[in-house]
Amino acid sequence: MAFILPMFPHPGICAHFKELTFDQRSKCLHIRIEFAVLFSLMLGLCACDGANNPVSNDRQLIESDQIVRGADGRPKLDGIWQSLAGANWDIRAHAAASPVLDELGALGAAPPGLGIIEDNEIPYQSWAAEQQSENFANRLSLDPEVKCYLPGVPRANYMDQPFQIFQTTDFVMITYQYAGAVRTIHMNDPGPSPADSWMGWSIGHWEGDTLVVEVTGQNDQTWFDRAGNFHSNALHVVERYTMMSPNHLIYEAEIEDPEVFTRSWKISLPLYRRVEETVQLMNFKCVEFAEEILYGDLRKQPVE
Amino acid sequence: MNRPMLISLDHMVNTVAAMLLVAVPHLVQAQSTDDSNYVVPLTPDGHPDLQGIWSNAVITPLQRPLELAGKAFLSEEEAEEYEQARVAANNMDDRNVDSDTDVRRAYNHFWWDRGTNIVVTRRTSLIVDPADGRIPPLTAAAQRRAEERAEYGRLHPADGPEDRPLMERCIHLNSAGPPMLPSAYNNNYHLVQTSDYILIINEMIHDARIIPLDGRPQLPANIRQLLGSSRGHWEGDTLVVETTNFTNKTNFRGASENMHLTERFTRVDDDILMYEFTVNDPEAFELPWTVQIPSVRADGLMYEYACHEGNEGLRGVLAGARNEEALAREAQQGPN
Numbered sequence: 001m002a003f004i005l006p007m008f009p010h011p012g013i014c015a016h017f018k019e020l021t022f023d024q025r026s027k028c029l030h031i032r033i034e035f036a037v038l039f040s041l042m043l044g045l046c047a048c049d050g051a052n053n054p055v056s057n058d059r060q061l062i063e064s065d066q067i068v069r070g071a072d073g074r075p076k077l078d079g080i081w082q083s084l085a086g087a088n089w090d091i092r093a094h095a096a097a098s099p100v101l102d103e104l105g106a107l108g109a110a111p112p113g114l115g116i117i118e119d120n121e122i123p124y125q126s127w128a129a130e131q132q133s134e135n136f137a138n139r140l141s142l143d144p145e146v147k148c149y150l151p152g153v154p155r156a157n158y159m160d161q162p163f164q165i166f167q168t169t170d171f172v173m174i175t176y177q178y179a180g181a182v183r184t185i186h187m188n189d190p191g192p193s194p195a196d197s198w199m200g201w202s203i204g205h206w207e208g209d210t211l212v213v214e215v216t217g218q219n220d221q222t223w224f225d226r227a228g229n230f231h232s233n234a235l236h237v238v239e240r241y242t243m244m245s246p247n248h249l250i251y252e253a254e255i256e257d258p259e260v261f262t263r264s265w266k267i268s269l270p271l272y273r274r275v276e277e278t279v280q281l282m283n284f285k286c287v288e289f290a291e292e293i294l295y296g297d298l299r300k301q302p303v304e
Numbered sequence: 305m306n307r308p309m310l311i312s313l314d315h316m317v318n319t320v321a322a323m324l325l326v327a328v329p330h331l332v333q334a335q336s337t338d339d340s341n342y343v344v345p346l347t348p349d350g351h352p353d354l355q356g357i358w359s360n361a362v363i364t365p366l367q368r369p370l371e372l373a374g375k376a377f378l379s380e381e382e383a384e385e386y387e388q389a390r391v392a393a394n395n396m397d398d399r400n401v402d403s404d405t406d407v408r409r410a411y412n413h414f415w416w417d418r419g420t421n422i423v424v425t426r427r428t429s430l431i432v433d434p435a436d437g438r439i440p441p442l443t444a445a446a447q448r449r450a451e452e453r454a455e456y457g458r459l460h461p462a463d464g465p466e467d468r469p470l471m472e473r474c475i476h477l478n479s480a481g482p483p484m485l486p487s488a489y490n491n492n493y494h495l496v497q498t499s500d501y502i503l504i505i506n507e508m509i510h511d512a513r514i515i516p517l518d519g520r521p522q523l524p525a526n527i528r529q530l531l532g533s534s535r536g537h538w539e540g541d542t543l544v545v546e547t548t549n550f551t552n553k554t555n556f557r558g559a560s561e562n563m564h565l566t567e568r569f570t571r572v573d574d575d576i577l578m579y580e581f582t583v584n585d586p587e588a589f590e591l592p593w594t595v596q597i598p599s600v601r602a603d604g605l606m607y608e609y610a611c612h613e614g615n616e617g618l619r620g621v622l623a624g625a626r627n628e629e630a631l632a633r634e635a636q637q638g639p640n
Contacts (some may be wrong), residue, residue: 038317039422043310055433070348071348076364078500078501093521129316148612149612149613150610158558165358166496166501166503167498168355168498170355170627171496173496173503173505173512175512175514176507180510180511180512181510182505182510182512182608184505185604190605195607197607197608197609197610198610198613199608221613228577271520277520278520278521280514280516281514282523282527283530285475285476286611287473287474287475288466288475290465291464291473295464295466295618298464298622298623298626299463299464299622300462300463300464300625300626303462
């Protein structure tokens with residue numbers, strides 16, 4: 001846009017520019033810039049995003065206090081969302097932690113986080129608390145994420161990669177960039193889960209402006225995070241998605257698993273909308289990245 | 305797009321397209337139960353509703369069999385005979401064979417879900433163009449590439465996981481595409497539609513194709529993806545999806561990474577979604593070629609296909625290859 005500036009006539013304040021004081025020159029430039037913006041908006045000249053991609057003038061700005069609603073009056077959760085909580089490292093409050101692989105140095109260290117658990121406590125049964133410590137000690141070989149396995153619910157929602165919600169009357173679909181994981185949320189109850197799965201069996205309904213999703217039928221293979229927090233296949237999750245503004249929602253999940261915990265417990269975190277004009281999920285098909293770990297021992301010649 | 309001016313343009317395009325649709329020869333021929341009066345239901349934002357779980361389970365082959373050269377369509381009686389013969393051929397459950405053959409016959413009707421019907425049009429191939437129903441010849445460069453691949457495969461069938469097909473590694477099923485073709489089983493895809501996106505999820509291997517409708521440009525040319533980069537728009541009642549940015553790993557019937565794929569989805573009946581795709585790839589094929597598959601509404605829901613998480617088979621293949629090498633080495637060393 002800088003090229004537009006010389007084109008504009010000087011308002012009176014900019015006359016004899018060289019004789020102006022520093023403050024007066026700033027004011028002059030400010031006004032010239034405002035003129036340039038106004039003029040270019042009027043001409044529909046290139047308004048470009050940070051990557052210099054043209055932004056379509058057809059798009060409407062969302063008013064800052066308006067949540068977009070569908071024809072059915074419900075908030076529209078459509079869009080690309082992402083957690084900033086760092087909870088995938090550890091859902092409990094945690095200080096920064098050294099890398100599980102020395103060679104990675106600071107790259108592999110866990111950033112600190114305040115956690116996402118109400119009361120900051122996972123009410124493990126005593127055997128389970130020991131199991132979690134063992135999981136943590138062996139996380140490099142045990143964490144399903146290392147092998148690019150599907151992450152389950154709720155972990156998928158607070159990984160460090162975005163996901164996208166598509167909302168219709170009959171189905172709310174969630175697609176995750178990580179491993180191309182997919183969830184179908186049935187808005188018409190189809191009955192119980194026919195078999196255990198990695199991403200579970202989700203049945204949703206609206207309570208006012210909150211989408212409530214009951215998730216059953218998850219197998220026992222997934223973890224809640226990279227720190228070894230785990231569950232059994234009796235896991236029952238009740239999620240709540242509530243939009244708080246056009247660009248963020250509060251995600252809550254009540255966790256119940258009588259085989260592992262002494263009572264139910266709850267997590268809560270904001271999910272932020274990715275607002276870049278042309279943001280999109282891209283492929284993170286990570287199976288290839290895990291093949292050396294999974295099959296390297298069966299190679300014809302070891303990789304040097 | 306909410307401006308009144310654009311809505312009326314949409315209506316105009318719709319009317320013109322409906323007239324053209326009747327005029328397009330192969331599509332008219334394609335509808336033996338010609339219901340060109342079918343009025344497709346609309347979504348809340350005024351576009352044809354293409355949603356549902358659809359099945360591509362048809363037993364019509366991609367290419368016209370050589371013995372049917374020149375015969376574009378079967379009669380009703382011929383179709384019945386053909387279906388019975390194909391279904392029998394697919395069932396390899398004949399156990400009156402030697403035990404080696406028996407063990408190799410791992411798959412039979414218990415596993416296959418290829419369907420039992422040919423396409424409703426009774427065309428003898430899924431390819432509708434060229435007229436001979438066959439994939440056009442490969443260019444010399446593509447031919448060379450295919451030969452090199454085959455030669456490499458002969459010499460290195462299983463040195464490591466990357467020598468095995470993408471499907472065996474649970475990375476990608478070629479027939480899930482894009483473009484989509486019938487396969488052995490899990491021939492289902494779930495199409496979900498919002499005002500800004502089309503979402504197509506293939507059951508095998510839970511690939512989600514996210515197709516924006518907002519006119520944004522394709523991904524930058526240096527970004528190549530197995531699923532490519534897709535952009536959609538409406539032409540009358542037809543959803544048109546353009547896909548580019550492929551990698552050189554999928555090798556779709558010899559295609560190059562610069563394949564330009566155009567898919568068309570048109571709901572021609574309550575339970576039939578006409579799926580058509582055209583391959584434009586002058587680096588690989590001497591001519592463009594077009595396929596039509598009338599997808600049929602699937603019975604029931606779609607389920608999770610967690611392939612990689614349960615992939616014992618690939619370990620078996622690699623371990624088997626290492627074992628064969630060990631046996632060969634022992635045989636060479638002789639009885640000492």
